[in-house]
């Protein structure tokens with residue numbers, strides 16, 4: 025990461041990171057979760073250690089966002105604005121937002137068809153937004169949000185990978201009276217969750233597999249931290265909704281389903297309100313080609329409607345509300 029070193033007027037050394045210059049290297053998930061969005065909370069007078077000159081800087085905290093969805097109805101109550109933050113420590117085989125996994129800006133090949141001709145172009149996945157930019161977007165949708173008792177959802181990727189930005193944008197949203205939700209893979213330091221709990225009305229928590237080895241195989245990441253965070257959040261968060269992706273051949277065998285149900289029952293607290301079963305779908309498959317990445321779910325079909333209905337019946341035995349879809 026590029027950085028510049030300065031000392032402030034009190035001779036305290038300050039390192040300023042360039043938020044737009046992520047290192048062009050592959051970062052391991054365990055390293056990624058320790059990287060924070062660079063922030064200078066209190067811009068003041070700085071002294072360049074090389075030239076001795078004093079100067080003032082004003083840096084805005086920004087988040088790298090790859091998509092903003094208005095009129096979203098699947099990521100919490102009412103009509104919502106869903107903000108997708110870039111970067112995820114997991115790498116799920118079935119991920120339908122592969123452009124959200126890398127914490128870097130990426131090039132995506134676009135293809136437009138006119139008649140029988142194809143025209144190729146490029147677009148960039150990932151754009152920096154300030155907290156004020158996000159507040160402005162929410163303000164423009166306030167009428168729909170308020171009428172439907174909706175709010176704003178921060179999703180990804182894994183939004184807690186940009187935990188400093190997430191904290192500030194959640195605070196700003198709450199200050200302006202918006203209901204807030206965070207859609208998380210569960211993979212972040214619990215300290216990061218603890219910081220955002222006061223400003224988060226609802227956590228949408230993804231649970232993928234109870235076995236560590238299967239979890240590593242399907243997502244590239246251990247589930248130990250995720251299960252620990254799940255228990256802690258159930259104890260401390262106001263409201264949690266569980267989201268279980270139903271991935272054929274990965275987590276839908278009868279034995280695992282039964283163990284999941286028992287796990288949900290045994291860990292349940294008053295914070296856990298409902299379960300969403302999210303059937304695997306293939307809508308993101310073309311994005312892999314456009315990103316130049318291999319698609320690893322070739323030949324796997326989405327679960328049938330009947331299978332999803334049967335699973336819903338089974339999960340209803342937890343005593344919770346169960347929904348198919350987000």
Ligand code: SF4
Pocket residue numbers: 112113114115116118119120121124125180181182209243
């Ligand atoms: S946790 Fe979600 S965003 Fe991250 S790789 Fe898995 S499916 Fe994609």
